[in-house]
Amino acid sequence: MKTRIHALAGGVGFLVILTFWTSTVISELFTSYETVAAVKQWILYGMIILIPALAIAGGSGMAMGRCGASKIKPYCDGTHHESGWKD
């Protein structure tokens, strides 16, 4: 479950940042100053989605890989399945 939450939150964060970046580049290259200002304003509103998504991704990421047996700490490599460790 943590893995899915982490992946979903990370995916949402990535898409929001990608949207910020592409909308900024397109508006600054091809549109008026007013449109650029509007895009910047919407990016600010987008922080309402981005900040919680990154917090959830960070929190769920920290919750994963806690068994101590992973060979790629702090990340989970699936070794916990062999040891029977449960969180």
Ligand code: FES
């Ligand atoms: S939680 Fe430690 S290997 Fe998966």
